[in-house]
Amino acid sequence: MKFGGTSVGDEECIARVVSIIEQYRKEGNEIAVVVSAMSGVTDQLHAIAAEVESSKDTPPIEAFITSIRAKHESVLKAVAPDEAETVMVEIDKRLSNLRNILTAIHNLRELTPRSKDYIISFGERLSAQILSAALRQAGIKSQPLNGCQAGIVTNERHGCAQVLPESEPKIKSRVIPLMHDGVPVVMGYMGCTGDGIVTTLGRSGSDYSAAIVGAGIDADEIWIWTDVDGIMTSDPRIINDARVIPEISYLEAMELSYFGAEVLHPRTIEPAMQKGIPVRVKNTFNPSAKGSCVLAQAHRDSRVVKAITFIDKVSLVNLAGAQMFGRPGVARAIFTSLAESGVNVMMISQGSSEANISLIVDDDHLNAAVTAMNKVQLGGYIREVTFDKEVCVVAVVGVGMAGAPGIAGRIFTALGKAEVNVMMISQGSSEANVSFVVAHEDGRKALRVLHDEFRLSEDLSE
Template identity: 65%
Template sequence: MKFGGTSVGDAESIARVVDILARYHAEGHELAVVVSAMSGVTDRLHAIAAEAESSVEEPQIAAFIQALRAKHMKALEAVAPSQVEEVGAVIDERLWKLEHILTAVHVLHELTRRSKDYIVSYGERLSSVIVSAALRERGMPSVALDGCEAGLLTTDRHGDALVLPSSDARINSRVLPLLMDTVPVITGYMGCTPEGIVTTLGRSGSDYSGAVIGRGIDADEVWIWTDVDGVLTSDPRAIENVRVLPYISYREAMELSYFGAKVLHPKSIEPAMEKDIIVRVKNTFNPDHPGTVVRRQENREKRVVKAVTHIDRVALVNVNGVQMVGRPGTAKEIFSLLGDAGVNVMMISQASSQANISMIIEEADLAVAQDVLSGPVKAGLVREVTADRNVVAVAVVGAGMAGTPGISGRIFTALGNEGINVMMISQGSSEVNVSFVVKQQEHHRALQVLHDEFRLSEECDDE
């Protein structure tokens, strides 16, 4: 069971987590727990690390450490009052180490990716000991482990590391024996290289940690506890009448997570897929709701489309020029330049004339992309590179779309009838996802039009 930042955000939330775990523990389930940092803490760690590196004046490190201690001690005192002295000493020791590394960063005015990973991993290192103490307070034997102690070995790609296959045997030997009589509470988001260097797993990496732990112990199921009732048919902040999907397939979950559905991390599906482990998405604040079941079986409904999602804060980049027509290697050169610069290309579309390549990238990467693509322009390989920041990528997802005629026609007819202009279209060969780009000011309307077109707010008999 993995609990996100809002699920362990304060003492009241942690007590609710303990209630959930106590219920399933009493029913005889063997439980391994993965926790995120308390809500907001990781962002604050990123901010203080940046301040420590760049500040000419004395940064507010001591004040930050004091505030961080107050937040965690307040939670500890509420959920495990008999262990305040013992667990408080662990918290103080970890905060002492954190303060020293932040001071070193300031003295050197250098924040490497390696030292940044070490710093931002402290949110989980603090929350895990409090949740473990809260379980012991309720009479459940528990031990706190960091990701490295639990066996998560990763690549050395700091900030976005991948778990190595050799982790499974280590997790199995270190975590599985504990489950007979103990509830281990493991830090999400962090692991270490085979040399013992701390790494982090990227945005929402605790989901990934949970899935990897589940694979390593051959779990029957992996449960992702969050602050919504499950995977939704669309973004409730953008449109009305969204609905919880009772079942989705691994493929559908991956497509939705890649396209902005923040309930699941894209990398959290693959470890479960490898061993056919069921993934459940449930709400810590509404635990009796059945949530969403993610499984291999693809539930093909009459409605065929399952959900409509989107990614904002993206930019559309167009590379144009007749010089590209019939010239082998142009696309390779373009994408190699972007890849070498660390720019992730999220969507691609190429005209059959070969004179135009369109792509979607993160808006934050636009300046870098324009800079590296200026090389082919100067070399005469392409005529121009243009960009548009005010766009949103929309994806229509459903396993039932594969092999069903007319779905694209319905999508673009519905949008056309509402006067919504489509700037770019991309569809993979799996046909599980049809993606397109619209102007930012039209994306809420596009989502609502398609949600209504495929009647996604209505229950379906095939579910």
């Protein structure tokens, strides 16, 4: 069971989490827990790290430490009064380490990726101590484990580390023994290299941690506890009548998470898929709701489209030039240059004339992408590089689309009637996803139009 930041946001939330764990243990389940930082804490750690690096004046390190300490101490005393004094000693040790690294960064005026990972892992270092103490207060034996102690070994790519295969036997040997008579609480979002250097798994990486731990212990199921009732047909903040999807396939869930659905981390599904472990998404604040279950083969109802999502904060890069036509090595030059610049390409589209290639990249990667393409232009491969930041990507997802005629026609006819202009189209070979680019101002309209077109608010499973 993984509990997100809002699920452990305050003393009432943590008490609710303890109650959920107690209930399922009483039903005979052996449970391992992965926990995120308390809501807002990781963002604060990012902010203070940036501030101490750039501040010419004395940065507010002491004020920050005092504030973080008070927040966690207050919650700890509420949920585990008998454990509070002992646990605060451990928390103070961690806060002392945090203070020291922040001071060192300010003195050096340098924040390395390695130092940043160390700093932003502290949210989980603190929350796991509190949840574990709350479980002990409830009479459940519990031990907090950081990523290293739990056996999560990663490569050295700080900020978005990849978990290595040697993690599985380590997790199995370290976590399972603690489950027989208690509940281990693993700090999410973090692992370590083979040399013991702290790494983080990227934003929302606690989901990935949960999948890695679940696969490592050969769990019957992996449960992601969050603050929504499950995976929705679309973003409920935009589509008021968005519906919970009871069952969805691994492939559909991966496509949705990659294209902006925030319920699951994009890498969460892969470890579960390799072991065939169902992933269940549940609401901590409405635990009686059935939630969504991600399976190898989900139940197929009469609709071919399962969900529609979109990503903003992306940019469109267009490459043009007649010299690209029929010339071997153009694609290699383009994508080698992008890779060497650390640019992740989210979507690709190429015209049959071979004279134009369009790419979608994250806004944060735009400058690096344009710089890389300007170098390729100097090499004579392309004539012109242009970009547009005012765009978003809409993705229509459903395994039922594979082999079903007329789906693309319905999509683009509906958009045409709504006067939504499509700037770029891409479809994967699995046919489970049709994604396209529209102007940012048209993104929400496109979402509503297609949600209505495919009647996703209606429950057709009956």
